[in-house]
Amino acid sequence: MADSDYDLFLKNLSKHISLDEKDIEIFTSAFKLKKVKKSEFLLQTGDVCRYEYFVNKGCLRTYTIDPNGFEHILMFSVEDWWAGDMYSFLTQTPALFNIDALEESEVFQIDYPSIELLYKKVPKFERYFRIIIQNSFITQQRRIIQNISSSAEDRFLQFKNKYPDLIERIPQKHIAAYLGITPEFFSVLRKKLEKK
Amino acid sequence: MADSDYDLFLKNLSKHISLDEKDIEIFTSAFKLKKVKKSEFLLQTGDVCRYEYFVNKGCLRTYTIDPNGFEHILMFSVEDWWAGDMYSFLTQTPALFNIDALEESEVFQIDYPSIELLYKKVPKFERYFRIIIQNSFITQQRRIIQNISSSAEDRFLQFKNKYPDLIERIPQKHIAAYLGITPEFFSVLRKKLEKK
DNA sequence: TTCTTAACTTAATCTACATTAATTTTTTCG
């Protein structure tokens, strides 16, 4: 595994914390590269989430399936983002979410003991993780407010604005499942908007 | 200001990190007690969020007002919880949210320079904050999935289940504004449920 | 390439929830 595999990941780390040679050594040995085939599961509801994943290539989705069999998407994770069922990972209890790959992907994975060890060995990694979670937390706050205050049309427009590339990259039905509407109604919305 | 004022706060800290005498000294001097009257604002949309608040007594709400003048509540913060517009606080840019007190309240506040100093002086405080944010992040994930997958009735039942005491503590219209429905429809829902 | 399956579209009908507006109940506070 060439060092260059870690380029994106190390660049992401260095956005938030400073890295010397020794840190790089520690990080690259703590994270393991994993290739994921399209549609392959990284986690299924009920299983314990053994790893947190940094996406190096491709696209993952984190979602639930309701009692009627419908899918609801919590998040998409493209390159340079993280994925994982945080609660399950931290408590090592059964996961609420499924995670699978929407494209052929590549991730760096780290398990729970390793991450706790990393916090101890390299305290600034704790800072890195706080910042990462903080940013996700802020993103989620905005999504919550949007969900309770805006129409599906507005939510879609804001999604389009925020993630313009994703729309052409993944099946539309997944965007509907993220917005909280049916694919049928999403189709109606899109037609209505292209007329404008 | 008696040391006992800090009981709840120190107890909260010690749930997640160990504290010695010196830490306690540092924390109690970094956080300032503030009394908040009912309906008093701690933050208004457009202002910079100067402080993060730990609620020692009372209840705060964090919310937005949409272009039609309707309020939408992101969160309630009762005793032992935090409040603040994280994004505004971190970037010192105009806030998205309003924060006000639903009851006569008491908070411990800390400003941005002090919190960064605290991270440096007491690295485990960074750990504490990571854990606090992590927990909020997990709570938010569940709320997002609920919002996009459940009916208002289900969301209310789950709210009732999770925060049974809040329901009797604050005006119903605020619960409606949290669930993402109108007070009128909320009233219909409650009536329907009490018949069952 | 063709076969099969999955994704998307369209339209008719249905329902959860919003809107408007009037009435009643509860809270606030001078």
Place this chain on the structure above:
DNA sequence: CGAAAAAATTAATGTAGATTAAGTTAAGAA
């Protein structure tokens, strides 16, 4: 306490979005 304001209820009507079902297009797989 009593007056005024805020909160909650009720009912009629309207609409965003769900459901059902059929048809079309696009994508994988042999």
